[in-house]
Amino acid sequence: MDTSPHHSDFVNVNGIRLHYLDWGGGGPALLFLAGLGSTAHIFDRFAPRFIDKFHVLALTRRGHGESDYPETGYDIATLTEDIRQFMDVLKIDQAILVGHSLAGIELSHLAAAYPERVLKVVFLDAAYDRASPAFKAIRAKDPMYNIQRPGEYADHYTLEDYTAAIKRGYPSLAAIWSEVLDTEVERSVKRTLEGKVVDKMSEAIGQAIRATIDSYVPEDAKIQVPVLSFFALPDSAYYLSADFMSEEQQAQVIEFFDTTLNSYNRKAIEQFRRNVPHARIVEIPKGHHYCFIKQEELVFNEMQSFLLG
Numbered sequence: 001m002d003t004s005p006h007h008s009d010f011v012n013v014n015g016i017r018l019h020y021l022d023w024g025g026g027g028p029a030l031l032f033l034a035g036l037g038s039t040a041h042i043f044d045r046f047a048p049r050f051i052d053k054f055h056v057l058a059l060t061r062r063g064h065g066e067s068d069y070p071e072t073g074y075d076i077a078t079l080t081e082d083i084r085q086f087m088d089v090l091k092i093d094q095a096i097l098v099g100h101s102l103a104g105i106e107l108s109h110l111a112a113a114y115p116e117r118v119l120k121v122v123f124l125d126a127a128y129d130r131a132s133p134a135f136k137a138i139r140a141k142d143p144m145y146n147i148q149r150p151g152e153y154a155d156h157y158t159l160e161d162y163t164a165a166i167k168r169g170y171p172s173l174a175a176i177w178s179e180v181l182d183t184e185v186e187r188s189v190k191r192t193l194e195g196k197v198v199d200k201m202s203e204a205i206g207q208a209i210r211a212t213i214d215s216y217v218p219e220d221a222k223i224q225v226p227v228l229s230f231f232a233l234p235d236s237a238y239y240l241s242a243d244f245m246s247e248e249q250q251a252q253v254i255e256f257f258d259t260t261l262n263s264y265n266r267k268a269i270e271q272f273r274r275n276v277p278h279a280r281i282v283e284i285p286k287g288h289h290y291c292f293i294k295q296e297e298l299v300f301n302e303m304q305s306f307l308l309g
Contacts, residue, residue, distance in 0.1 A: 006023045018082060023048045025054050029092045039060040053307070053308065064201065069201070079212070080114075096120045102209070108223070115224060121228070142256060142261075147244070176294050228282070229279050233284060
């Protein structure tokens with residue numbers, strides 16, 4: 001159920017209709033961009049905390065939530081053009097950009113291509129070079145890809161069953177579940193003619209977005225504005241489940257997250273530090289990928305200090 005105190009609306013940009021939320025507030029525009037599979041509603045609890053100093057908004061990209069689902073336009077140039085035109089329609093000359101996960105590539109390209117439109121940039125566990133051989137090698141080692149989740153291919157005919165399946169199959173999401181995630185699910189699914197509850201995003205769109213993520217080489221070195229980047233060093237505990245993992249599988253997950261992945265992440269942090277020497281970097285030990293939810297106070301305090309500094 002959507003209980004966030006925002007204005008919900010749509011804009012026509014770049015030949016499609018995009019959904020956005022506006023919490024109001026005075027001051028510079030603070031624009032939140034969600035990760036893959038998420039909508040503007042993922043920020044329902046976090047974003048309104050900034051309205052005392054900023055005009056706070058969040059945009060749902062094409063292929064997500066209540067926005068349009070065109071068959072094309074999931075390349076980095078088109079995704080960032082959607083954002084630029086959104087700013088034009090709302091008469092936002094400059095904005096502070098805050099992006100989670102996938103949105104990191106949009107932040108990077110927009111700040112590099114249109115530096116005059118960007119005041120500051122905040123990466124929420126989003127500043128990774130996913131096109132690099134090192135990242136691809138790490139992903140190939142992830143044991144989670146070899147573990148079948150319960151009900152992964154089951155049909156669901158109620159929203160409650162669909163949500164329960166997500167919680168069972170994705171312990172990391174169950175660890176942060178709240179009415180914010182309930183709203184996310186409500187806005188991201190549809191019913192088929194047979195009555196099944198399914199994701200609005202087609203497999204083709206998902207593949208197109210992942211192809212962009214896998215091929216985009218970050219342009220972080222071109223970012224000249226102030227930058228704050230959070231890196232959540234993941235805790236394997238968020239990903240473990242005795243319900244569908246054997247003891248051996250759980251041991252593999254612990255080894256991967258606590259050793260292999262954290263080692264890679266530290267190298268990624270140093271690479272980002274070299275590319276953006278003026279950036280403020282905040283490492284979150286035992287962090288959650290959705291750090292602005294699980295480690296909300298830490299992220300809020302660091303952002304507040306950075307944005308007002």
